[in-house]
Amino acid sequence: MGTGVGITAPFGRLLRGLRQSRRLTIEELAEASGISGRAIGDMERGRSRRPHRVTMRSTSGPPRPGPRWATPRWRRRTAITSPGRTGRAPAGTTTRWSRPRPLRLAGTAGDVRQQAWAHAYLGWLRDTVDDLPAAADHYHRAAELFTEADDVNGYLQVSCGMIRVLRGAGRAQAAVETCRGIMDTLADARHRDRIPPNVREFTALSAVHSVSFVHLGEGRWEEAVDALRSIHGQFDDRGWHKQAGKVHLHLAHALARLGERAEAAAEYQAVLTLESRVPEDVRDEAHTGLTALTTGRPVPLIRFVQ
Known part of the structure; x- marks a missing residue:
C-alpha cells in the first residue's frame, strides 16, 4: 500500500461482523468514524477497495493534536475512539465533529x-x-x-x-x-x-x-546507500520493475551526493535500461541526473516520493 494495510473482501466481512457485534448501524458507524455510510456499505460488500476522498472529507472539524501514544493515559486505553479530523470548520458554522463519539467497533470485550x-x-x-x-x-x-x-x-x-x-x-x-x-x-x-x-x-x-x-x-546519504545496497537487485529478480527503478534512481542520487559519480552514473543508466517498464517521470529524472553527471554539473535536488 502505498497506503499501508489494504482492503479485501474478507476484511469487509470482518468489518461487518465487528460492526454488528457492537450493535451499530451503518449510519452510527459513519457518524463515529467520519466515513460516509455508502462508502462503509461498499467496503463491507467488497465493492470498494478505496473510499472516495471527497466523501471522506465531506465534514471537517477541529485540528488534531499530536500522536496520542505519547501520553501514558492513552496507552491504558483499549477501546477505539474516533480520531479527530484535520482542518477547521468555516467560521460561524457548527460541526458534528465538535464532540467526537467513541468508536465502539472494537471494545474491551472484543x-x-x-x-x-x-x-x-x-x-x-x-x-x-x-x-x-x-x-x-x-x-x-x-x-x-x-x-x-x-x-x-x-x-x-x-x-x-x-x-x-x-x-x-x-x-x-x-x-x-x-x-x-x-x-x-x-x-x-x-x-x-x-x-x-x-x-x-x-x-x-x-x-x-x-x-x-x-x-x-533527512539527507542521511550514507545510511540511504547502505539500505538501498542491501536490497539492490532483489526487485529486479522478482520482475517488480517500478520498485527496481526507484531503488536504482535513489541509490544514484545518494551516491552522487557522496561524490561517487561513476557508480551513480551506472545506477542512472540501469534505470534507463528498464525503458517503459518504469514510469516516465522516473526515466526523466534518471536522464536529468545522468546528464548532470556527464556534464560536470550538480545533480538537481529532488523530493523523494514513495
Whole structure:
C-alpha cells in the first residue's frame, strides 16, 4: 500500500461482523468514524477497495493534536475512539465533529486480534485522506495489540505500513525504530517457523525500501546507500520493475551526493535500461541526473516520493 494495510473482501466481512457485534448501524458507524455510510456499505460488500476522498472529507472539524501514544493515559486505553479530523470548520458554522463519539467497533470485550485488525483498518482509512498523525496512531495501537495477541504476521504487516506513515507525519526516528523492530522480529529464532518464507522475504524488502525514504528525506546519504545496497537487485529478480527503478534512481542520487559519480552514473543508466517498464517521470529524472553527471554539473535536488 502505498497506503499501508489494504482492503479485501474478507476484511469487509470482518468489518461487518465487528460492526454488528457492537450493535451499530451503518449510519452510527459513519457518524463515529467520519466515513460516509455508502462508502462503509461498499467496503463491507467488497465493492470498494478505496473510499472516495471527497466523501471522506465531506465534514471537517477541529485540528488534531499530536500522536496520542505519547501520553501514558492513552496507552491504558483499549477501546477505539474516533480520531479527530484535520482542518477547521468555516467560521460561524457548527460541526458534528465538535464532540467526537467513541468508536465502539472494537471494545474491551472484543477479541484482541479483532481489535488489532480494526485499528489497522481505521489507520488505513485515515491514511487515504492524508490524516497521517491519526493513521500512525491507529497503526501503532494495532502493532501493540498484535503483539499482545502473539500474532507475529499481523504485527509485521501493520508495522511495514507504519514506516511510511510515520515518515509522512514527521516522525523520522520512530520510522527508523519501527524498521529495526521488524528486522529484529524477523531474526528472532522463536518466529522461524511461524513466518512463511514469502512473507519473510517481502516484509524485509518492504521495510528496508520504506526506511530508505526516511534516510533520503533527512539527507542521511550514507545510511540511504547502505539500505538501498542491501536490497539492490532483489526487485529486479522478482520482475517488480517500478520498485527496481526507484531503488536504482535513489541509490544514484545518494551516491552522487557522496561524490561517487561513476557508480551513480551506472545506477542512472540501469534505470534507463528498464525503458517503459518504469514510469516516465522516473526515466526523466534518471536522464536529468545522468546528464548532470556527464556534464560536470550538480545533480538537481529532488523530493523523494514513495
